[in-house]
Amino acid sequence: DQQVKQNSPSLSVQEGRISILNCDYTNSMFDYFLWYKKYPAEGPTFLISISSIKDKNEDGRFTVFLNKSAKHLSLHIVPSQPGDSAVYFCAAQTSGNTPLVFGKGTRLSVIA
Amino acid sequence: DAGITQSPRHKVTETGTPVTLRCHQTENHRYMYWYRQDPGHGLRLIHYSYGVKDTDKGEVSDGYSVSRSKTEDFLLTLESATSSQTSVYFCAISGDWTSQYFGPGTRLLVL
Numbered sequence: 162d163q164q165v166k167q168n169s170p171s172l173s174v175q176e177g178r179i180s181i182l183n184c185d186y187t188n189s190m191f192d193y194f195l196w197y198k199k200y201p202a203e204g205p206t207f208l209i210s211i212s213s214i215k216d217k218n219e220d221g222r223f224t225v226f227l228n229k230s231a232k233h234l235s236l237h238i239v240p241s242q243p244g245d246s247a248v249y250f251c252a253a254q255t256s257g258n259t260p261l262v263f264g265k266g267t268r269l270s271v272i273a
Numbered sequence: 274d275a276g277i278t279q280s281p282r283h284k285v286t287e288t289g290t291p292v293t294l295r296c297h298q299t300e301n302h303r304y305m306y307w308y309r310q311d312p313g314h315g316l317r318l319i320h321y322s323y324g325v326k327d328t329d330k331g332e333v334s335d336g337y338s339v340s341r342s343k344t345e346d347f348l349l350t351l352e353s354a355t356s357s358q359t360s361v362y363f364c365a366i367s368g369d370w371t372s373q374y375f376g377p378g379t380r381l382l383v384l
Contacts, residue, residue, distance in 0.1 A: 167315075197375075204363050204375030205316070250316060260306065260331065261373060265315035 167264035184251030191253040296364030305347040
């Protein structure tokens with residue numbers, strides 16, 4: 162049973178516009194969430210994270226929003242740039258030293 | 274960038290042969306992980322280690338074994354490779370359970 166779901170396999174956005182990537186989770190014990198970015202032929206790299214005690218975390222052009230009641234988080238990229246084209250993975254974790262659980266990823270294409 | 278390397282980076286092997294992938298870190302991180310990435314499945318955890326000689330199974334551990342005799346090295350072994358194990362394998366390290374840093378990956382083809 163998939164605990165972390167990224168229901169959109171792909172997303173296309175024009176350069177300069179907002180990209181919104183969504184992630185849903187089923188395990189209410191998750192209390193820490195992360196986004197990773199992956200370019201082809203490279204390993205994933207950490208992008209941004211959020212703790213369950215917050216509902217928003219911002220880092221430059223990247224903002225993650227968490228809605229605990231809906232078990233939903235989203236990553237906003239504003240403005241989108243062609244270099245943002247990559248696969249984005251959502252990941253979640255319960256407290257108490259447990260491994261991350263990853264979603265299947267969303268491929269973002271930013272069109273110039 | 275975190276000091277993490279994987280070897281080999283590419284490998285072609287035949288069904289039934291044993292294969293060992295190596296992950297090496299220079300960060301002295303406690304935790305190390307092996308994932309596989311497949312189309313439609315994202316990143317799935319195979320095995321992980323929380324210290325020397327301390328390992329545990331992940332979501333897709335069948336057909337794989339691991340060993341960690343030194344802090345810096347985490348080996349993943351396919352005892353008898355099958356075509357279903359054709360994949361891209363990523364090693365990751367972390368000083369705690371979050372903030373994982375990934376290696377560049379090993380592309381394995383089992384014929």
